[in-house]
Amino acid sequence: MKQDIILAGVGGQGILSIAYVIDNAALADGLFFKQAEVHGMAQRGGAVQSHMRLSDGTIWSDLIPKGEADMILSVEPLEALRYFDYLRPDGIVVTSSTPFRNIPDYPEIEKVMEAVRRAPRSVVVDSEKLAREAGTVKAQNIVLLGAAAAFLILREATLFQTIDTLFRGRGTSVLEANLKAFESGKKAALGS
Amino acid sequence: MSRQILLGDEAVALGAVHAGLSAGYSYPGTPASEIMEYLIHLAGENKAFKATWSVNEKVAYEEALGVSFAGKRALVSFKHVGLNVAADPFMNSAITGANGGLLVVSADDPGMHSSQNEQDSRYYVQFAQIFGYEPSDQQEAYEMTREAFDLSERFGLPVLMRLVTRLSHSRSPVETRDARPQNELKKGAAKDWILLPVNARRRFGLLLDRQAEMVRFSDESRFNVLKLNEGDRSFGVIASGVAYNYFREAEAGEASLPSFLKVSTYPLPEGLIRRLVGHVDTVLVVEDGYPFIERQLKGLFGIAGKTVLGKLSGTLPASGELSPDIVRRALGRGPLPALEASGLPLAARPPQLCVGCPHADTFKALNKALEGTSGSNVFSDIGCYTLGALPPYNAIHSCVCMGASIGMARGAADVGIRPAVSVIGDSTFAHSGITPLLGAAHADSDMTVIILDNATTAMTGGQPTYGSGERLLRLIEGLGVAKEHIRTIEPLPKHHDKNVQVIKDEIGHRGLSVIVAVRECVQEQRKRRS
Ligand code: SF4
Numbered sequence: 259m260k261q262d263i264i265l266a267g268v269g270g271q272g273i274l275s276i277a278y279v280i281d282n283a284a285l286a287d288g289l290f291f292k293q294a295e296v297h298g299m300a301q302r303g304g305a306v307q308s309h310m311r312l313s314d315g316t317i318w319s320d321l322i323p324k325g326e327a328d329m330i331l332s333v334e335p336l337e338a339l340r341y342f343d344y345l346r347p348d349g350i351v352v353t354s355s356t357p358f359r360n361i362p363d364y365p366e367i368e369k370v371m372e373a374v375r376r377a378p379r380s381v382v383v384d385s386e387k388l389a390r391e392a393g394t395v396k397a398q399n400i401v402l403l404g405a406a407a408a409f410l411i412l413r414e415a416t417l418f419q420t421i422d423t424l425f426r427g428r429g430t431s432v433l434e435a436n437l438k439a440f441e442s443g444k445k446a447a448l449g450s
Numbered sequence: 451m452s453r454q455i456l457l458g459d460e461a462v463a464l465g466a467v468h469a470g471l472s473a474g475y476s477y478p479g480t481p482a483s484e485i486m487e488y489l490i491h492l493a494g495e496n497k498a499f500k501a502t503w504s505v506n507e508k509v510a511y512e513e514a515l516g517v518s519f520a521g522k523r524a525l526v527s528f529k530h531v532g533l534n535v536a537a538d539p540f541m542n543s544a545i546t547g548a549n550g551g552l553l554v555v556s557a558d559d560p561g562m563h564s565s566q567n568e569q570d571s572r573y574y575v576q577f578a579q580i581f582g583y584e585p586s587d588q589q590e591a592y593e594m595t596r597e598a599f600d601l602s603e604r605f606g607l608p609v610l611m612r613l614v615t616r617l618s619h620s621r622s623p624v625e626t627r628d629a630r631p632q633n634e635l636k637k638g639a640a641k642d643w644i645l646l647p648v649n650a651r652r653r654f655g656l657l658l659d660r661q662a663e664m665v666r667f668s669d670e671s672r673f674n675v676l677k678l679n680e681g682d683r684s685f686g687v688i689a690s691g692v693a694y695n696y697f698r699e700a701e702a703g704e705a706s707l708p709s710f711l712k713v714s715t716y717p718l719p720e721g722l723i724r725r726l727v728g729h730v731d732t733v734l735v736v737e738d739g740y741p742f743i744e745r746q747l748k749g750l751f752g753i754a755g756k757t758v759l760g761k762l763s764g765t766l767p768a769s770g771e772l773s774p775d776i777v778r779r780a781l782g783r784g785p786l787p788a789l790e791a792s793g794l795p796l797a798a799r800p801p802q803l804c805v806g807c808p809h810a811d812t813f814k815a816l817n818k819a820l821e822g823t824s825g826s827n828v829f830s831d832i833g834c835y836t837l838g839a840l841p842p843y844n845a846i847h848s849c850v851c852m853g854a855s856i857g858m859a860r861g862a863a864d865v866g867i868r869p870a871v872s873v874i875g876d877s878t879f880a881h882s883g884i885t886p887l888l889g890a891a892h893a894d895s896d897m898t899v900i901i902l903d904n905a906t907t908a909m910t911g912g913q914p915t916y917g918s919g920e921r922l923l924r925l926i927e928g929l930g931v932a933k934e935h936i937r938t939i940e941p942l943p944k945h946h947d948k949n950v951q952v953i954k955d956e957i958g959h960r961g962l963s964v965i966v967a968v969r970e971c972v973q974e975q976r977k978r979r980s
Contacts, residue, residue, distance in 0.1 A: 268799065277621075281455050285623055292587075294620040298480030298564030299909065302834065304801035319699040320587075320620040320692065323774040325786030340796055345789040363797040373792035 259289075260313035261411045262322045264341045267333035268358045269301035272399035276331065277308045279403060279424060283416040284312050294320040303360050305337055312411060330377075331406045333385065333399050334358045335370045342377070351377040352406040352447070354385035354398060381405055383446040392442055393435030400436045404443025414444075456624045458617035459484035461588040462527070462555055465595025467492050469551070470630040472522035473500035475510035477881065478910035479529030480564035481618035482557035486527060487911070499632070503913050506852070506881040507532035511539040511554070518543075518552040518608070519643060521636030523599050527555040530569050535852065535882070537574075540608070544578040545645055545653045547606040549638040551599035557613040560738045561771030564615075566832075566851065568769065570739035571612045575716045579657055581664050582610040582716040583673070584691040588622040590673065590714065596627075601667070605660055614738050616692050616771065661717070669721040673714035676722045678729050679706060686710060686730035687781075688723065688743060693736040696777035713743060723747070727756060734780060735760035738772045802837055808904055808969035809835045811941035811949075813845040816871070816900065818946075819953035826869045826957075827862060831855040831883075833875040834909045834971075835902055846873060853882025856899055860890045863897040869957040870897040877907040880917035884929065887964075891930035894961045898953070901926075901964060904971040912974050919968070926964050935963035942969065 263280070267273040277293050284291045295308040309322045324343050330351045332338035338353040345351070353374055357367050374380055383405045385398035392401070400421060407414050421440055425433040456464060463485050466474065476486035489501040504510035507528045517524035526536070533540060533556045540554065556571035575582030583598055585591040591613070598609040641649055668674065679686075686709035689697045694712045701707050711726040713719065727733055727747070733756065735744040744760035752758065759765040759780075766772070766780050775785065803810050813835075820826045830836055830846035831854060838845040848858060859872035874883050879901050887899065903922055907913040917925055926936050937956060939949045949967075956963035 269801065281621055285453070285455060290623060292620055292622045294616060296563070297484070297619050297911075299801045302801040302804060302837065302909075303799075305799040316702075317622075318695040318702060319774045320616055320695065321774055323699060323778065323786060325788030336796065337799075339792045339794060342789050342792050347787050347789055349789060360802065361797050361799055365794060365797060369794055373794040376792060377789060 259411055260311070260315070261329070262327045263310040263329045263331055264322060264327050264344050265308040265310055265331050266337040266341055267306060267399070268337060268360065269303050269306045271333040271358065272396070273306060273308055273333060275424065276399050276403050277310060279417060279420045280310055280410070280412065282420045282423070283412045286416045286420070287412055289314055290317060292317045292320045305340060307341060329406065329409060331402060333402050335367070335374055336364065339370065339373055345377070348378055350379040350381065350409055352381045352402065352409065354402055355382050356384065356386040356398065381447045383443055385443070388442045388446060389439050392438035393431060397436050397439035400439040401443035404440035405447035407440070407444050408447060452626055453623050454626060455621055456588055456592070457484050457619060457621050458585070458588050458591050458613060459557070459619070460488040461591040461624050462595045462611065462613070463488040463492060464626060465592040466525045466553065466599070467499065468626060468629040469596045469599040470523050470632045471499050471525055472550070472632045473502070473514070473517045474525040474527070475502050475504045475513045476527045477504055477507045477510055477532055478907050478913040479532050480910055481559060481613070481615040482527050482529045482532070482555065483910045483913070484618065485555060489525070505916055507535040508539060511536035511543070514552060515539055515543055518548045518550045519638045520550065521638070522550040522633045524550060525553050525555065527557070529565065530556050530558040530571050531565065531567065531851065532556070533571060533574055540574065541578055542645060543608050544580050544657055545650055546643050547653065548602050548608045549636065550633050551602035552608040553595065553598045553602060554608055554610045555613060556610060557615070557618050558739055559615045561615070566849070568739065570742055571610065572716055572739065572742045575610050575612070579661060580607050580610060581605060581667070582612060584612045584714050584716070585617065586691050586694045586712070586714065587617065588620065588624050591617065592624050592626060594673065594714070605664065607657070607660070612691070614692055616738070665717050665720050668715045668717055668719040671715045671719065674719045674722055675712040676726060677707065677710055678725070679709045681706070682708060683730055685732050685734070686726050687734050687736060688713060688726060689736040690714065690743060691738055693738045693772050693777065696772055696774045697736050697781070699774045700778040700781050700783055718743065718746060727753060732757040732759060734765065736766065736772070736777055736780065741768070800840060802840065803834060804972055806972045807834065808941045808967065808971070809838060809902055810843070811943060811946070812900065812902060812967045813838045813843040815939070815941065815946055815949040815953055816873070817843065817845055818950045819957060820869070823869055823957070825867065826871065827867050828871045828873055829855040829859045829862070831874040831878045833878055835873060835875060838873070852878055853886060856883050856886035856890060859897045859899070860886065860893070860895045863895050868896065871957070872897065872899045874899065874901055875908070876901060876903040876905065876918045876922060877915035880915060884925070887926070887931070888929045890962055896960050897962060898956050899962070899964045901966045903966050903968045904974070906971050906974045908971040908973065912971070912977065922966060926966070931962055931964050935959055935961065937963070937965045939965060939967050940969055941967045
């Protein structure tokens with residue numbers, strides 16, 4: 259059993275929190291993992307990605323070879339496209355439809371979404387709307403994690419539990435918003 | 451035994467603590483910062499050991515050396531170019547030797563994700579003629595760190611560990627073991643530590659005498675793995691560090707592996723290498739960084755009857771970071787089937803200054819003040835403000851190494867560049883800007899230094915800085931800069947016109963002036979408030 263995931267987004271969008279939840283859930287579920295992430299300069303609003311590899315056997319490379327990724331999980335649609343060549347021909351793209359426009363030449367969003375849907379399997383959620391409804395726009399990353407939950411080889415209960423642990427120390431409203439964000443992401447994915 | 455999720459950097463920190471560390475020192479720099487971040491976290495409230503951000507890497511090294519002198523175990527960590535700053539004490543510590551175990555961790559950045567060069571720290575291992583480790587995964591980073599302290603005391607020498615970005619910043623579960631207690635205080639002998647020629651010659655002789663033993667230790671190390679394929683003598687692989695993982699990744703699922711040697715320690719395990727090379731006709735050397743192993747293997751004239759492939763032969767690219775895909779290709783395998791790129795031209799998304807960053811306002815004011823001047827040049831330095839090179843600011847014309855902005859501005863001013871402006875952050879100023887400013891103040895060089903005081907080391911995540919606020923102003927005055935030419939501005943949009951005027955005035959002054967732009971980094975402000 260193995261699963262390779264490219265987590266993508268823009269520096270500051272919280273993909274390291276998604277990674278944190280998956281890492282800890284994997285450990286709890288008895289899986290081995292390697293998860294390479296980006297620190298430093300790119301975190302200042304640049305394109306960031308994390309290679310997340312889960313397996314019940316040996317994992318050699320920290321980086322996913324091109325063509326091996328089972329999933330691209332992106333908090334931003336343009337960023338999802340950046341890693342298409344990592345995806346297996348039958349891989350799945352789970353992405354937000356909310357553009358993060360901090361560059362002057364951001365392509366037309368319709369074209370971006372059209373390109374996303376060219377992937378054989380894609381799940382698109384309006385993370386900004388769902389996160390806001392859940393209580394904070396900051397929880398867009400957790401909305402996406404919820405949207406991906408059904409396709410991960412991790413147990414959903416473990417994911418839920420790990421989100422609980424991660425946000426418990428940050429006050430009840432933050433915790434509740436994130437748990438809600440996870441649930442609404444899950445529901446949105448089923449409907450998409 | 452317990453299982454923890456650790457970054458490669460964190461595995462080193464925890465390994466050091468479990469090896470009985472008494473003190474660690476560092477200066478922030480990607481990809482090494484997380485070693486000290488985690489050490490500080492581990493030191494926690496009870497501070498069983500010291501974990502300190504130092505003023506710069508040289509100072510960090512000397513602080514660690516003092517710990518070793520006292521018989522205790524010390525860790526000093528930095529990014530690869532930090533070892534350049536610390537090179538003086540580093541090289542000489544190979545002569546004094548280590549009393550308490552001393553581990554130097556230098557994190558290389560192949561591919562220059564966050565650096566100005568790709569230098570390979572393994573050359574420093576060879577340069578100093580000491581022992582070095584190169585882990586391939588987080589577990590090895592932990593194990594090797596523990597062993598390195600024992601080895602340092604056994605050889606009486608500092609030991610270097612080379613990390614690369616990919617391992618430093620990758621997380622994985624690590625099995626850890628019980629901690630060993632710290633050493634007792636036990637001072638070093640003056641005759642070993644006073645490097646007068648008479649002592650240094652004797653000590654250097656001792657260092658040379660230990661070389662053969664180090665090679666033997668390397669040959670016997672459990673971290674170096676030799677597997678010979680008896681059925682195939684045509685081809686073999688020598689791979690080190692994370693490059694070994696890429697080799698195994700490419701071969702995963704194959705019925706049989708080619709002969710291979712995994713190299714994890716330096717000096718090179720000569721016996722193991724001889725056996726591998728003797729067994730096969732063609733050897734592919736896979737290493738992230740410079741062709742360090744490959745060049746030694748080839749020497750000047752190559753090996754008669756053998757073909758050595760690697761970066762020198764062009765089989766692997768000579769620059770940039772290796773990847774599983776690149777190594778796969780070098781092994782003669784085609785690419786895996788993958789989804790086609792979307793076809794949409796993807797706009798690049800480079801890093802940029804945060805919205806509301808004080809540097810943005812300083813650059814806007816500086817650009818305005820320089821408008822209409824001809825021949826001006828802005829020498830910059832290392833930090834978030836290096837992003838002032840990008841549009842919309844296009845505000846700087848150089849960025850070389852920590853502190854270079856001030857020395858370069860002075861040199862340029864000396865030969866007629868005017869206005870010569872230096873832009874440097876408060877942490878970089880404390881690191882390497884004080885000494886060149888002392889010289890420039892003495893000469894009253896015709897230049898303007900702008901110190902961006904945001905009260906933190908921002909680029910690497912907000913570590914403390916030692917020359918900020920009032921202390922910084924007193925320091926500048928103490929260096930001999932004329933009081934009337936030390937000016938302070940607050941880089942905010944509402945002060946734009948006023949700030950432009952201050953900069954214009956000081957650039958107009960035919961002599962040294964220093965402008966301190968004081969406003970806290972917005973990221974730190976946010977952290978403090980949350
Ligand atoms: S981290 Fe601080 S100093 Fe760096 S760009 Fe952001 S606001 Fe500016």
